Amino acid sequence: MGLVRESTQAVKEVPSAQPAATRPDPPRPPRPTPRAVTPAAAYAPPSDPIGCPTPGTVAAAASLPALCQVIQGCLACPLGPGRMKFVFGEGDPSARLMFVGEGPGRDEDLQGRPFVGKAGELLDKMIGALGLKREDTYIANCVKCRPPDNRTPTPEEARACLGYLHRQIELIQPAVIVTLGATPLRELAGVPEGITKARGQWRRVKVGDREIPLMPTFHPAYVLRQYTQEVRRAVWADLKAAKEWIDKAESPEA
Numbered sequence: 001m002g003l004v005r006e007s008t009q010a011v012k013e014v015p016s017a018q019p020a021a022t023r024p025d026p027p028r029p030p031r032p033t034p035r036a037v038t039p040a041a042a043y044a045p046p047s048d049p050i051g052c053p054t055p056g057t058v059a060a061a062a063s064l065p066a067l068c069q070v071i072q073g074c075l076a077c078p079l080g081p082g083r084m085k086f087v088f089g090e091g092d093p094s095a096r097l098m099f100v101g102e103g104p105g106r107d108e109d110l111q112g113r114p115f116v117g118k119a120g121e122l123l124d125k126m127i128g129a130l131g132l133k134r135e136d137t138y139i140a141n142c143v144k145c146r147p148p149d150n151r152t153p154t155p156e157e158a159r160a161c162l163g164y165l166h167r168q169i170e171l172i173q174p175a176v177i178v179t180l181g182a183t184p185l186r187e188l189a190g191v192p193e194g195i196t197k198a199r200g201q202w203r204r205v206k207v208g209d210r211e212i213p214l215m216p217t218f219h220p221a222y223v224l225r226q227y228t229q230e231v232r233r234a235v236w237a238d239l240k241a242a243k244e245w246i247d248k249a250e251s252p253e254a
């Protein structure tokens, strides 16, 4: 009570220079001058055939290094001019298990390698828990260049890059693809649902003349943000299902 009384008294004791009725209005701040809105310049991919390889050039690449060689100068979408390094992907060129994420982040852009930051460390741990090493798998992303501020690639950017990812998959011929996050699931399997709903349900992706089983799960960056037992259990169940599918499909009795 003492405190309240003191506080009330303090408020009452604030001197008023003039009675409220005759006090002039405070001067108004000057109105901001409206700024002209400049529309974002439309991105025009260069017509240079080296910068933007044709679908025929991509299809003719007979190995992963050859594919990387023909697409590494790509400027086909607005992400190209802003990249530090092109992030093609890495791992076993004949991997049975392939991971596809959304796009490179800051660390990946600096190093030119996929999943090398905190999310990459977690992915490595998850791969290790399956009894595999990172280099036993293949790791790539939907887009090969970093979206600014690590934002999610737009559907247009992902689609501009999709032909490269398809050719990568055709060359690797994985037994199973695990998609990390919503973007690769949408682009590869055409599933528009949120990942929380879609994860853990087998899908198929048609690449060339093959249909490859696809297991959607959460992106490791999401797992780091939502580090709950429920999320970790869900990811573990999805990865285990993928590994068991490979083991079963490739066992001599299959």
Ligand code: SF4
Pocket (backbone or CB within 6 Å): 071, 074, 075, 076, 077, 078, 079, 080, 081, 143, 144, 145, 157, 160, 161
């Ligand atoms: S993200 Fe893909 S399509 Fe866009 S510039 Fe990079 S390589 Fe080309």
